[in-house]
Amino acid sequence: MLEQKVNIVSHQKIAPDVFLLSFRSDYLAAKARPGQFVHLKPSGPWPLLLRRPFSINRIKGKNIFIMYRVAGRGTSILSSLPQGAELDVMGPLGNGFEIDKKYSDHLILAGGIGLAPMQFLADRLKTMKLNARLFYGCSGKKDLLPCAVPGKVIATDDGSCGYKGFVTDAFLSRINKFRTPVVYACGPWPMLKKTARICRENKIDCQVSLEAFMACGVGACQGCVVKGVKEYLTVCRQGPVFNSREIDWEQEATL
Amino acid sequence: MRNIRTKNNVDLSVEIAGIKMKNPVLAASGAFGYGTEYLPLVSPALFGAVITKTVTLLPRAGNVPPRIYETPMGMLNSIGLANVGVHRFLEEKLPELLSHHPLVIVNIAGNTMEEYAELAGMLNGQPGISAIELNISCPNVKQGGMAFGADPIQAVKLTTLVKKATSKPLIVKLSPNVSDIAAIARAVEQAGADALSLINTLYGMAIDIERQKPVLGNVTGGLSGPAIKPVALYNVFKTSRAVNIPVIGLGGIMTAGDAVEFMLAGAAAVQIGTAGFINPNTVKEIVNGLKDYCLKKKYPEVSQITGKLAV
Ligand SMILES: Cc1cc2nc3c(=O)[nH]c(=O)nc-3n(C[C@H](O)[C@H](O)[C@H](O)COP(=O)(O)OP(=O)(O)OC[C@H]3O[C@@H](n4cnc5c(N)ncnc54)[C@H](O)[C@@H]3O)c2cc1C
Ligand SMILES: Cc1cc2nc3c(=O)[nH]c(=O)nc-3n(C[C@H](O)[C@H](O)[C@H](O)COP(=O)(O)O)c2cc1C
Ligand code: FES
Numbered sequence: 001m002l003e004q005k006v007n008i009v010s011h012q013k014i015a016p017d018v019f020l021l022s023f024r025s026d027y028l029a030a031k032a033r034p035g036q037f038v039h040l041k042p043s044g045p046w047p048l049l050l051r052r053p054f055s056i057n058r059i060k061g062k063n064i065f066i067m068y069r070v071a072g073r074g075t076s077i078l079s080s081l082p083q084g085a086e087l088d089v090m091g092p093l094g095n096g097f098e099i100d101k102k103y104s105d106h107l108i109l110a111g112g113i114g115l116a117p118m119q120f121l122a123d124r125l126k127t128m129k130l131n132a133r134l135f136y137g138c139s140g141k142k143d144l145l146p147c148a149v150p151g152k153v154i155a156t157d158d159g160s161c162g163y164k165g166f167v168t169d170a171f172l173s174r175i176n177k178f179r180t181p182v183v184y185a186c187g188p189w190p191m192l193k194k195t196a197r198i199c200r201e202n203k204i205d206c207q208v209s210l211e212a213f214m215a216c217g218v219g220a221c222q223g224c225v226v227k228g229v230k231e232y233l234t235v236c237r238q239g240p241v242f243n244s245r246e247i248d249w250e251q252e253a254t255l
Numbered sequence: 256m257r258n259i260r261t262k263n264n265v266d267l268s269v270e271i272a273g274i275k276m277k278n279p280v281l282a283a284s285g286a287f288g289y290g291t292e293y294l295p296l297v298s299p300a301l302f303g304a305v306i307t308k309t310v311t312l313l314p315r316a317g318n319v320p321p322r323i324y325e326t327p328m329g330m331l332n333s334i335g336l337a338n339v340g341v342h343r344f345l346e347e348k349l350p351e352l353l354s355h356h357p358l359v360i361v362n363i364a365g366n367t368m369e370e371y372a373e374l375a376g377m378l379n380g381q382p383g384i385s386a387i388e389l390n391i392s393c394p395n396v397k398q399g400g401m402a403f404g405a406d407p408i409q410a411v412k413l414t415t416l417v418k419k420a421t422s423k424p425l426i427v428k429l430s431p432n433v434s435d436i437a438a439i440a441r442a443v444e445q446a447g448a449d450a451l452s453l454i455n456t457l458y459g460m461a462i463d464i465e466r467q468k469p470v471l472g473n474v475t476g477g478l479s480g481p482a483i484k485p486v487a488l489y490n491v492f493k494t495s496r497a498v499n500i501p502v503i504g505l506g507g508i509m510t511a512g513d514a515v516e517f518m519l520a521g522a523a524a525v526q527i528g529t530a531g532f533i534n535p536n537t538v539k540e541i542v543n544g545l546k547d548y549c550l551k552k553k554y555p556e557v558s559q560i561t562g563k564l565a566v
Contacts, residue, residue, distance in 0.1 A: 215332070
């Protein structure tokens with residue numbers, strides 16, 4: 001974990017309200033694992049208080065990519081920063097996905113901006129010569145986000161592209177094709193909840209990446225918890241990736 | 256152990272409640288966890304002393320999430336004293352923190368006065384603990400906390416009881432959610448408090464207008480950060496003039512300038528809470544900034560800032 005000042009190398013809009021930002025960090029490039037995140041803010045004027053957490057979308061050489069959706073004041077300020085602007089970045093934080101070669105198929109399920117951490121994961125699976133597949137759901141064709149993975153299944157709510165319906169249904173309809181699959185999921189709470197149920201019913205191991213409001217990002221404030229089956233779990237330190245069996249899915253979604 | 260002073264040397268050490276600290280910048284309870292979460296980013300050794308997250312007799316799960324929310328230049332939290340309980344604290348957390356810093360102040364809370372006293376008694380046998388900070392000011396728990404901090408009679412009873420249970424220096428942490436903080440301060444001073452910390456968070460809330468529901472799972476929370484600095488500063492100013500024991504100031508301190516303001520208003524030391532979440536380097540910057548201020552003002556000792564305010 002390091003805190004450093006970096007400069008924006010590239011910053012572009014890639015879909016309505018969605019941006020792709022990159023900066024150079026030798027440290028993160030060497031240390032980060034798929035599923036980990038950074039806690040960042042502009043290092044110049046920032047009329048807000050807390051940092052904001054973002055998954056690492058991809059690492060290309062020494063460049064770190066963040067893919068984010070404008071959700072409120074912080075992300076809207078972020079989206080206005082020009083190339084060259086300085087960012088203050090803390091990371092890598094969190095635990096990341098656990099990759100185990102014992103599985104025959106590594107299935108990535110993403111909903112909306114939940115796609116953000118998955119390119120890094122897909123890249124890592126590829127380097128490890130593991131069989132990866134992406135199931136990606138979004139509202140419609142115009143909201144499609146880029147992710148380079150072989151064997152993509154796309155689902156859209158309005159049917160404007162690929163399977164018409166939820167990504168979880170697209171996944172369920174193909175579930176018997178895999179021998180010993182593992183699922184990595186990130187997206188809105190209802191989607192994760194459904195994914196967890198499907199995986200439990202079909203005895204599939206499933207890792208989910210969760211979100212929560214964060215202050216410290218390192219496990220010191222106890223602010224970012226979700227309810228686990230036994231106890232509260234800190235999303236920043238014990239997560240953001242959890243085994244889906246660890247989570248109490250009946251709790252009210254907090255985000 | 257006085258530092259040898261040369262032209263560019265400032266003695267940053269302070270003595271509070273009989274504890275000599277190498278600098279007057281402390282980690283506030285609840286903001287620095289059990290002292291090691293920020294490793295390797297922030298070494299606990301940078302602080303004059305580390306105050307741990309509130310410890311209770313039994314483990315506490317804390318309140319229903321969401322537990323934090325950002326407000327204009329502040330944050331609301333409703334953590335609810337989530338902690339591992341005193342047994343695991345002593346077994347797992349304290350030794351690790353002590354391996355990084357010899358000056359550890361343990362912040363405690365209980366549901367009843369007896370629980371506070373029992374905790375203080377248990378900690379008394381621990382040589383590694385430099386002092387106890389009594390949390391009678393947490394706005395996020397139903398029992399204990401504010402119930403004892405808002406009423407001078409209860410505060411006196413509790414302080415007297417805890418003082419009897421421990422031979423360690425006792426710091427009492429006060430709440431601004433009262434009509435006259437100086438009255439409470441005088442009362443606990445008479446009951447034997449060796450120092451005071453103020454302020455804890457202010458009651459606050461936020462509403463999600465789409466869902467028409469409170470944002471926090473606990474409905475209300477405690478407000479901290481720069482938004483509360485003027486309130487905290489006023490409380491430190493008012494209280495430090497009303498008592499003869501040292502006052503440790505906190506509430507929205509982000510920079511060395513903020514720390515100087517608190518010391519000018521009467522604080523003998525300061526604590527960093529919310530600022531550390533945003534800028535982990537805060538402690539280093541404040542310690543260095545205090546030194547620069549002393550050099551500029553030609554103060555050989557940092558303690559000379561305390562109470563210098565001209566009114
Ligand atoms: C570990 C982790 C990784 C994340 N990775 C990404 C990512 O790669 N790309 C991306 O676009 N977003 C990601 N998020 C969500 C992102 O942090 C929030 O969208 C962002 O903090 C919102 O800030 P804001 O100031 O724009 O919104 P605010 O003004 O604070 O709030 C506006 C809206 O955003 C929602 N929001 C606020 N904070 C969060 C949060 N932490 N998580 C989810 N929603 C939030 C609020 O509910 C509110 O509706 C991640 C969150 C976590 C916890
Ligand atoms: C997330 C969080 C958790 C806190 N937990 C505690 C606690 O356990 N015990 C306590 O005495 N104060 C606790 N506090 C209060 C702080 O120690 C401090 O009094 C308050 O935040 C004001 O200082 P600040 O503005 O510098 O943060 C907490 C504050 C925050 C923000
Ligand atoms: S954000 Fe502080 S514990 Fe997770």
